[in-house]
Amino acid sequence: MAGSITTQRPWWRRLLRNPWTWIVLASLIASAGLLYSQYRMFHADTPVTIDGKKGVIPGITMRSFTIAFKYAWPTAAAWSLLFIWLDRFRTRHLAVWFTVFAWGGAIATTVSLHVNTWMSSLLKVEGGVDPTQGAGPAIYSAPFVEELCKATVLFLLAAFMREKLTSIVQTVSLAGLSAIGFAFIENIIYYARADNYARITIAAGDPTEAVRRQAFMRGVVTSFGHPLFTTMTGIGLALGLRSRSRLVRILAPVTGFMGAVIGHMAFNGTLSVVPEDRLKTYWFVALGIVAAIVIFLVIRLFREGRMVRNRLGDYVVMGWLTPRDPIVLSAMRRRWWIGFVALSYGLRTWWATLGFMRAATELAYLRDAETRGIVEGAEARQKALLDRIEALRPRAVTESAGARPVPPHLPSWWPRRRQIGAAVRGFAPPPSGSRPAASWAPPRP
Numbered sequence: 001m002a003g004s005i006t007t008q009r010p011w012w013r014r015l016l017r018n019p020w021t022w023i024v025l026a027s028l029i030a031s032a033g034l035l036y037s038q039y040r041m042f043h044a045d046t047p048v049t050i051d052g053k054k055g056v057i058p059g060i061t062m063r064s065f066t067i068a069f070k071y072a073w074p075t076a077a078a079w080s081l082l083f084i085w086l087d088r089f090r091t092r093h094l095a096v097w098f099t100v101f102a103w104g105g106a107i108a109t110t111v112s113l114h115v116n117t118w119m120s121s122l123l124k125v126e127g128g129v130d131p132t133q134g135a136g137p138a139i140y141s142a143p144f145v146e147e148l149c150k151a152t153v154l155f156l157l158a159a160f161m162r163e164k165l166t167s168i169v170q171t172v173s174l175a176g177l178s179a180i181g182f183a184f185i186e187n188i189i190y191y192a193r194a195d196n197y198a199r200i201t202i203a204a205g206d207p208t209e210a211v212r213r214q215a216f217m218r219g220v221v222t223s224f225g226h227p228l229f230t231t232m233t234g235i236g237l238a239l240g241l242r243s244r245s246r247l248v249r250i251l252a253p254v255t256g257f258m259g260a261v262i263g264h265m266a267f268n269g270t271l272s273v274v275p276e277d278r279l280k281t282y283w284f285v286a287l288g289i290v291a292a293i294v295i296f297l298v299i300r301l302f303r304e305g306r307m308v309r310n311r312l313g314d315y316v317v318m319g320w321l322t323p324r325d326p327i328v329l330s331a332m333r334r335r336w337w338i339g340f341v342a343l344s345y346g347l348r349t350w351w352a353t354l355g356f357m358r359a360a361t362e363l364a365y366l367r368d369a370e371t372r373g374i375v376e377g378a379e380a381r382q383k384a385l386l387d388r389i390e391a392l393r394p395r396a397v398t399e400s401a402g403a404r405p406v407p408p409h410l411p412s413w414w415p416r417r418r419q420i421g422a423a424v425r426g427f428a429p430p431p432s433g434s435r436p437a438a439s440w441a442p443p444r445p
Contacts, residue, residue: 020095020096020099021095023095023099024095024098024099027098027099027102027103027106028102030102030106030107031102031105031106031107034106034107034109034110035105035106035110035185037110038109038110038113038185038189039065041113042059042060042189042192042193043059043060043061043062044059045057045058045059046059058196058200059196060192060193060196061196064191064192064193064195064196064199065188065192067191067192067195067211068187068188068189068190068191068192068195068211069188071187071191071211071212071214071215071219072184072187072188072191072215072219073184074219075183075184075187075215075219075220075223076180076181076183076184076187079176079180079183079223079227080101080177080180082176083172083173083176083177083180083227084097084173084177086169086172086173086176086297086301087169087170087173087174088169088301088332088335089167089169089170089304089305089308089332089361096157096174097174097177099153100153100154100157100174100177100178100181101177101178101180101181102181103152103153103178103181104150104153104177104178104179104180104181104182105181105182105184105185106181106185107149107153108146108149108150108152108153108178108181108182109149109182109185109186111145111149112142112145112146112149112182115141115145116137116141116142116145116146119137119141119142119145120137120141138268138269138272139265139268139269139272140265142264142268143229143260143261143262143264143265143267143268144261146182146226146264147229147230147233147257147260147261147264148257149182150175150178150179150182150226150230150233151175151178151230151233151237151257151260153174153178154171154174154175154178154233154234154237155237155253157174158237158241162241163366163369163375163381164362164365165237165238165241166238166241166242166365166368166369166374167238167304167365168234168235168238168239168242168297168300169297169300169301169304170238171234171235171237171238171241172231172234172235172238172297173234174234175227175230175231175233175234175237176227176230176231176234178230179226179227179229179230179231180226180227182226183218183223183225183226183227186226187215187218187219190214190218191211191214191215191218194207194210194211194213194214195207195208195210195211197210198210198211221283222267222271222283224286224287224290225264225267228263228286228289228290228293229260229261229263229264229267230260231260231293232256232257232259232260232263233253233256233257233259233260234256235256236252236253236254236255236256236257236259237252237253237256239252239256240252240253241374242369242372242374243374244372244373244374263289267286270282305330305331305332306330307364307368308326308329308330308361308364308365309326309327309329309330310326311363311364311365311367311368311371312325312326312329312330312360312363312364312367313326314367315363315367315386320386321360321386321389324398324399325360325398328398328399329357329360329361329364335357338353338357338397338398338399339353339354339357339397340408341397341408342354342396342397343408344408345397345408348395349395349396349397352392352395352396353392353396353397353398355388355392355396356389356392356393356396356398359385359388359389359392360385360389362385363382363385363386363389366378366381366382366385367382
């Protein structure tokens with residue numbers, strides 16, 4: 001069995017053979033190098049010439065960057081947790097989440113910084129007679145460049161792991177994490193600029209107050225900007241991956257990307273051109289769009305749970321899964337509870353339980369893709385997932401015990417301690433006749 005062979009390897013060998021280990025390591029090294037190059041760029045003094053007199057604009061100090069980081073990380077943490085929670089039917093995807101966040105925070109920001117600087121020099125009008133000179137790059141070039149940089153990682157994932165990106169909520173989650181990584185570094189730069197400028201310019205006022213104003217506007221009032229736009233690309237990409245039509249597979253991602261670019265242009269243009277006293281109306285319009293997308297995603301979450309239950313039910317009919325598996329694995333409250341119970345038994349049981357839930361969820365999505373006609377020849381992958389489910393079942397918590405939740409494993413000093421039996425934890429063997437041993441055949445569509 002493929003699953004049993006994998007579980008017999010030492011953990012360090014499995015870690016070295018896992019490609020995501022090297023992807024995460026490469027992301028760490030690349031992020032460190034690119035972020036350091038950005039620091040060198042902003043830390044260096046900038047020579048300027050004003051009215052024939054030469055001068056120097058001091059670079060941003062490490063103190064300003066440190067202060068900016070303290071104001072920027074709460075926004076990034078809150079939005080990251082929200083998008084990770086959105087991908088709630090997936091488990092143990094820390095490597096993917098980190099890679100996408102690092103891409104948006106380091107690679108996308110570095111490329112956007114250099115390309116936007118180059119585009120700004122092209123859009124600049126000599127003599128300074130163009131009143132929209134400052135707003136031009138923010139409206140016409142920055143949205144396209146930034147959205148393309150943030151979305152590139154999504155298209156790369158779709159190219160190399162297309163069979164695992166069939167859920168709208170999953171692509172939206174990854175798109176949001178890339179956008180949050182981008183916004184995190186961008187906010188640090190903006191906050192550090194505000195602090196540094198206030199410290200070297202007496203007329204600018206209190207540096208702390210300047211940073212707080214920036215943090216309130218960018219970190220609270222308009223913090224939904226980058227996630228909102230990149231989410232449109234994620235939705236278009238998911239619709240393309242789930243479609244049988246080649247035309248839709250091409251037009252859906254392109255339409256989502258163009259929607260993100262146009263929305264970004266409108267957002268930057270509104271902030272650059274509209275007077276501040278009239279921005280409240282446009283802000284409520286933007287909140288309405290955000291609310292519409294949130295409602296759409298909530299409806300998708302309920303549909304995802306129903307789909308998991310129906311598709312796993314196909315394997316119950318064929319005798320490959322127990323009748324309780326679709327019920328437990330399709331309800332998030334039951335998944336969270338068995339995860340909590342598994343954690344009370346130790347990290348190994350918890351890890352096996354997460355692996356069990358992940359394999360069953362991937363099996364449900366694979367079955368859904370097969371019924372839609374998106375994938376062909378999935379029998380080998382289905383068999384491998386079923387083998388892994390059966391290999392993990394004896395070591396995982398797989399039962400929520402119906403209406404009454406299974407109690408967790410209590411420590412010896414806990415009063416009125418109750419032990420959970422082996423059958424409740426999933427250590428009992430499957431019912432006789434639940435799975436034929438002679439041959440395997442996939443369920444019919």
